[in-house]
Structure formats: C-alpha cells, structure tokens
Amino acid sequence: MMRQSIASLTEKISFRIGLLIVIALVILAVSVLWISRSEPAADDQLADLLRQAGVVQLDFGPVQDPAQVALGQSLFFDKELSGNRDTSCATCHHPLLWTGDGLALSLGTGGDGLGPTRVKGDGRAFVPRNAPEVFNRGAPEWRTMFWDGRIIAQDDQTLLTPAGIMPLTQINNVTAAQAMFPPTSADEMRGHPGDIDVFGEPNELARIDGDDVEAIWAGLMTRLLAIPDYQPLFQAAFPDKSLDDLTFHDAAKAIGAFEIAAFTFTDSPWDQYLAGDMSALSDEAKQGAILFYGNAGCVRCHSGNLMTDQQYHNIGVPHIGPGKDEAGVDNGRFLETENPADQFAFRTPPLRNVALTGPWLHNGAYDSLETVVRHHLDAANSLLAYDMSHLAPELQITCRGDAAMQEAILETLDPLMLAPTPLTDAEVGQLLAFLHALTAPSATSLAHTLPDSVPSGLPVRD
Ligand code: HEC
Ligand code: HEC
Known part of the structure; x- marks a missing residue:
C-alpha cells in the first residue's frame, strides 16, 4: 500500500x-x-525610413595634420588668447564637460571657476547664448557655424563671416573660420577697455576698436609669437611659411584641426548601427529611431547625416538672458537677415552625444532631455507653461515670460510646431532611448585631451 x-x-x-x-x-x-x-520587422521598417530620409553613415572627415593638431591643442587650452589672460576656448568648451560648459549661458572673461559652479565677474554680463558642443565638426557636410549661422559656406568657395567674405584659400573650413571670432568678442575673451590682465598689466587687446578685427588678430599673433615655445610649434604646423608670414588664420586652422581630431567619434550605437551592426541598438532605441524618422517627425529638421538641416526654426524657446540687441532681445537668425520670418529662429542643432551636453537649446532653457523632447511635442503650451525654477537666480531675473514676449515668439513659431505631436509616455521613453544611443562610449571621458601645460605657462586645469 x-x-x-x-x-x-x-x-x-x-x-x-x-x-x-x-x-x-x-x-x-x-x-x-x-x-x-x-x-x-523593426530593422526593415527603419531601413525604409532611413532610405526615404537619405540618411547613411556620417563621413567624419579627413584625418588632420598632426603638427597642426599639436599646435591647436596648445592654443585651445591657452588663456593667452584672451585679453586678460584668464579665459581659453576650453573655459566654455571643456573636455571634462563634454566640450560645453554645463551652464545655461556662458560666462566669459572675468568669471571664476569651471563648469556649473563658475561665477560671473563683477560688472560682467552673461554671454547671451549657450555654448554648443563641438563634436564631429570635421564632417564635410558642415556649412554653418553658430546658433544664428553667422558663418556660412557659400557655393563659390568662400565663407560669409562677421568679418566679411573669407576665401577658402585663406581658411580651410567653417570650423577653422569660427575659431577666429571668440578672441574678438569683448565679453567672451577680449575684455573691455580699461581691463587689466591676471598679472595686473594693461590689456592691450581690449583697447582696440571691436570692429577692427584685423588689428585684434595681429595683436594676438604678436602675443603668441613672443612666447618662445610657440615658435617651433607654428613652424612645424606651417613649414611653408616664415614666422613673419603667419597670421591668426593659421592659428585658427590649427585650432580647428585640434577640435576635429580630438572630438570626432564614430562609435555610438547609432553610428555602429548605420555601419551595419544591427545588434548595436536596443529594441527600445530602434522603436525610438522609427518614431524619430517617422511619426514623431523629428527628421523634418534634424535631417541628413548630421541630424540637422542647418536651417533656422523658431520652436518657441522661452526667452532667457541679456539678449543681443539694445532692447535686450535675442532675435536669432533675424539678426543676420532682418527677415521678419526669421524672428527667434535658431539653427537646428546636431544630436550626436546630445545626452551628455545639457543644459539644452540656444539659451540652456531646459536642464532635462525629457523636457526638451516634450517641449517639441507641444511647443506653444510648453512656452506658456515654462517653469524657470531650476535656473540660477541670476538667470531667473533675466527671463522674459511676459505676455508681449510670449506673443512675439509665438507669432513666428515654425509651422511644423503648430500642431502638437501626441505621443504616449512609452513612446517618449523610446525617443529618449534613441537619443541616448547617439552617445559615443569614447566621448564619455575626454580627460586625455587635456595637455599638461601650454607654452604661455598659464594654468590649464581651472
Ligand atoms: C565665454 C565662453 C566661450 C569661449 C571662451 C569660447 N566659446 Fe565657443 N561658443 C560659445 C558660445 C556661447 C557659442 C554660441 C554663440 C552663438 O552661436 O552665437 C559658441 C560657439 C562655438 C562654436 C560653434 C559651433 C556650431 O556648430 O555652431 C565653436 C566651433 C566654438 N564655439 C569653438 C570655440 C573656440 C575654438 C574657442 C576659442 C578660440 C571658443 N569657442 C571660445 C562660448 C564660448
Ligand atoms: C521644426 C524643426 C524641428 C523639429 C520638427 C524638431 N526639432 Fe529638435 N530642435 C530644433 C531646433 C531649431 C532646436 C534648437 C532651438 C533653439 O535652441 O532655439 C532643436 C533642439 C533640439 C534638441 C536640443 C539639442 C541641443 O543641443 O540643445 C533636441 C534633443 C531635439 N531638438 C530633439 C528633437 C526631437 C526628439 C524631435 C522630434 C520629436 C525634434 N527635435 C523635432 C528643430 C526641430
């Protein structure tokens, strides 16, 4: 039993x-x-959308001349390029801050500290705009620089710049041309008349008339070539020129070469996916890409291999900061064209490594990527409901949330932004997963791009 x-x-x-x-x-x-x-099914769907959008792997551009890169690295980190010897390109485009400064609006000469804790100098103003990242600027598709496109490559082998027409024989690309302008800006690097430098000496660059950029560039070269350690660096980078023949265009070419060599990355999951590795992207990110290139309509502006049409759109960003004109307003592209349709329009930014480079938008209005995405989905209401509480108090007082300003912004809102794009929370999550898949693992730590020292002997690590 x-x-x-x-x-x-x-x-x-x-x-x-x-x-x-x-x-x-x-x-x-x-x-x-x-x-x-x-x-x-997801891969096929995405392949169709990418074909329709004409998106293929990004051409990251030519390898840069090592001697120019070496010179450019010194110049990029050297505060000698600023009138008061207290600000370098890296102050606002720091490798430890993913080539930005972590601030909504940048703080130039006279400021103290690095990144989000940087404080404004006495009597100084905020730079009116957010410092963009400078990743992948060697891609041949680049034809514009700045939020308002005030440097543009034209079809006749010339560049249109704030200093007039520059032939491509004089400067090799828009990235190099851009590097000529920060040292001419009084608030960013040059300083104001009467300033003294960090050694208590008069700032000779600040005394030059701001419109006389040729004299400012000549003054910068006088400074640089007076430093013995710069001479061999320049000679190696430009062996066909004598030291006397060098101009600041050459310094700018070297800075551009460094930016391109140091900050170009091809290893994001998205770039690997475009290169044919179907397993590089998570399922969620693939669904996000399908939305981005499909129903969410992001590709209408973030188009092409760079994920920007390099055109200008008013997407209803709240007005923050001291502005650019006498009325304290930053009218964006309008400042360049005076075409009323360009009021408050800013250049569509590229999106590689975007998850690393907050705060976002031309004035750092948002400090969370999700808020940026949700703003796009219902721009007008997002503008009206803007919550500035996350901004530093000094910036809150510069916010222009009055009805007249909101109305002015909404008047030229891009037609593509008029109708809200209804997405579920899960779909927003998928878009965010896609945006995170644009981060190159090798871009997450850039400390190795910092030099130990620069020829002027000025500090590089603060
Ligand atoms: C005080 C902060 C500051 C300093 C110093 C500074 N920048 Fe910038 N940079 C900015 C801001 C802000 C912008 C956006 C300005 C605009 O679009 O009107 C910008 C724009 C740029 C851009 C344009 C990117 C694009 O695609 O539009 C590049 C490239 C760049 N800077 C490189 C440099 C270099 C090189 C130097 C040194 C020669 C430098 N910056 C110095 C703050 C700074
Ligand atoms: C009408 C054109 C347009 C469309 C459509 C569009 N964007 Fe944008 N996007 C822009 C412009 C222009 C900016 C910068 C605006 C500014 O700063 O004033 C921007 C900024 C961004 C930024 C911030 C980038 C940075 O570096 O600050 C992200 C992220 C972004 N867009 C993602 C998206 C996503 C996701 C979609 C689809 C849901 C989308 N965009 C649809 C034009 C557009």
Whole structure:
C-alpha cells in the first residue's frame, strides 16, 4: 500500500515535470519565433525610413595634420588668447564637460571657476547664448557655424563671416573660420577697455576698436609669437611659411584641426548601427529611431547625416538672458537677415552625444532631455507653461515670460510646431532611448585631451 502510493506519487511528479518541460519548450520556441519575426520587422521598417530620409553613415572627415593638431591643442587650452589672460576656448568648451560648459549661458572673461559652479565677474554680463558642443565638426557636410549661422559656406568657395567674405584659400573650413571670432568678442575673451590682465598689466587687446578685427588678430599673433615655445610649434604646423608670414588664420586652422581630431567619434550605437551592426541598438532605441524618422517627425529638421538641416526654426524657446540687441532681445537668425520670418529662429542643432551636453537649446532653457523632447511635442503650451525654477537666480531675473514676449515668439513659431505631436509616455521613453544611443562610449571621458601645460605657462586645469 505504502510502496504503491510512493510509486504512483513518483509517477505523478515525473509526469508533471515532463509537462512543465514541454510547456517551457513551447514557450521558448514561440518566443524565439516571435523575436526572430519582430526584429527584422523593426530593422526593415527603419531601413525604409532611413532610405526615404537619405540618411547613411556620417563621413567624419579627413584625418588632420598632426603638427597642426599639436599646435591647436596648445592654443585651445591657452588663456593667452584672451585679453586678460584668464579665459581659453576650453573655459566654455571643456573636455571634462563634454566640450560645453554645463551652464545655461556662458560666462566669459572675468568669471571664476569651471563648469556649473563658475561665477560671473563683477560688472560682467552673461554671454547671451549657450555654448554648443563641438563634436564631429570635421564632417564635410558642415556649412554653418553658430546658433544664428553667422558663418556660412557659400557655393563659390568662400565663407560669409562677421568679418566679411573669407576665401577658402585663406581658411580651410567653417570650423577653422569660427575659431577666429571668440578672441574678438569683448565679453567672451577680449575684455573691455580699461581691463587689466591676471598679472595686473594693461590689456592691450581690449583697447582696440571691436570692429577692427584685423588689428585684434595681429595683436594676438604678436602675443603668441613672443612666447618662445610657440615658435617651433607654428613652424612645424606651417613649414611653408616664415614666422613673419603667419597670421591668426593659421592659428585658427590649427585650432580647428585640434577640435576635429580630438572630438570626432564614430562609435555610438547609432553610428555602429548605420555601419551595419544591427545588434548595436536596443529594441527600445530602434522603436525610438522609427518614431524619430517617422511619426514623431523629428527628421523634418534634424535631417541628413548630421541630424540637422542647418536651417533656422523658431520652436518657441522661452526667452532667457541679456539678449543681443539694445532692447535686450535675442532675435536669432533675424539678426543676420532682418527677415521678419526669421524672428527667434535658431539653427537646428546636431544630436550626436546630445545626452551628455545639457543644459539644452540656444539659451540652456531646459536642464532635462525629457523636457526638451516634450517641449517639441507641444511647443506653444510648453512656452506658456515654462517653469524657470531650476535656473540660477541670476538667470531667473533675466527671463522674459511676459505676455508681449510670449506673443512675439509665438507669432513666428515654425509651422511644423503648430500642431502638437501626441505621443504616449512609452513612446517618449523610446525617443529618449534613441537619443541616448547617439552617445559615443569614447566621448564619455575626454580627460586625455587635456595637455599638461601650454607654452604661455598659464594654468590649464581651472
Ligand atoms: C565665454 C565662453 C566661450 C569661449 C571662451 C569660447 N566659446 Fe565657443 N561658443 C560659445 C558660445 C556661447 C557659442 C554660441 C554663440 C552663438 O552661436 O552665437 C559658441 C560657439 C562655438 C562654436 C560653434 C559651433 C556650431 O556648430 O555652431 C565653436 C566651433 C566654438 N564655439 C569653438 C570655440 C573656440 C575654438 C574657442 C576659442 C578660440 C571658443 N569657442 C571660445 C562660448 C564660448
Ligand atoms: C521644426 C524643426 C524641428 C523639429 C520638427 C524638431 N526639432 Fe529638435 N530642435 C530644433 C531646433 C531649431 C532646436 C534648437 C532651438 C533653439 O535652441 O532655439 C532643436 C533642439 C533640439 C534638441 C536640443 C539639442 C541641443 O543641443 O540643445 C533636441 C534633443 C531635439 N531638438 C530633439 C528633437 C526631437 C526628439 C524631435 C522630434 C520629436 C525634434 N527635435 C523635432 C528643430 C526641430
């Protein structure tokens, strides 16, 4: 009796185990089938969308001359380029801050400290705009620089710049041309008349008339070539020129070469996916890409291989900061064209590594990527409901949230922003997963791009 019941019990148990194994196998088979069916579906769908949008792998541009890169690295980190010898390019485009400064609006000469804790100098103003990242600026597609496109490559082998027309024989690309202008800006690097430098000496660059950029560039070269350690660096970078023939254009070419060599990255999951590795992207990010290039309509402006049309759109960003004109307003592209349709329009930013480079937008209005995405989905209401509480108190007082300003901004809102884009929370999550997949693992730590010292001997690590 006892033995019988044990035997039937064992039989029952082994029957149940068998049944469980069969069920598990069926579930496994079904899920393998389901995964193998759904994955190619997402990839196929995405391939179609990318084909329609004409998006292929980004051409990251030519390899830069090592001697120019070496000179450019020194110049990029050297505060000698600023009138008061207290500000370098890296102050606002710091490798430890992913080539930005972590601030909504930048703080130039006279400021103290680095990154989000940097404080404004006495009597100084905020720079009116957010410092953009400078990743991948060697891609040949780049034809514009600045939020308002005040440097533009034209079809006739010349660049239109704030200093007039520059032929491409004089300066090799828009990135190099851009590097000529920060040292001419009084608030960013040059300083104001009467300033004294960090050694208590008069700032000779600040005394030059701001419109006379040629004299400012000549003054910068006089400074640089007076430093013995710069001479061999310049000679190696430009072996065909004598020291006397060098101009600040050459310094700017070297700075551009360094930016391109140091801050170009091809290893984001998205770039690997575009290169043919279908497993580089998570399922969620793939769904996000399908939205980005499909129903969410992001590709209408973040188009092409750079993810920007390099055109100007007013997407209803709240007005923050001291502005650019006498009325304290930053009218964006309008300042360049005076075309009323360009009021409050700013250049569509590229998006690689965007998860690293907050605060976002031309004035750092938002400090969370999710808020930036949600703003795009219902721009007008987002502008009206703007909450500035996360901004530094000094910036809150510069916010222009009055009805007249909101109305002015909404008047030229881009037609693509008029109708809200309804997405579920899960879809917003997918878009964010896609934006995170634009981060190159090798861009997450850039400390190795910092030099130990620069020829002037000025500090590089603060
Ligand atoms: C005080 C902060 C500050 C300093 C110093 C500074 N920048 Fe910038 N940079 C900015 C801001 C702000 C902008 C955006 C200005 C605009 O678009 O009107 C900008 C724009 C740029 C851009 C344009 C990117 C694009 O695609 O539009 C590049 C490249 C750049 N800076 C490189 C440099 C270099 C090189 C130097 C040194 C020669 C330098 N910056 C010095 C704050 C700074
Ligand atoms: C009408 C054109 C347009 C469309 C459509 C569009 N964007 Fe933008 N986007 C812009 C412009 C222009 C800016 C910068 C605006 C400014 O700063 O004033 C921007 C900024 C951004 C930024 C911040 C980048 C930075 O470095 O500050 C992100 C992220 C972004 N867009 C993602 C998206 C996503 C996701 C979508 C789709 C849901 C989308 N965009 C749709 C034009 C557009």
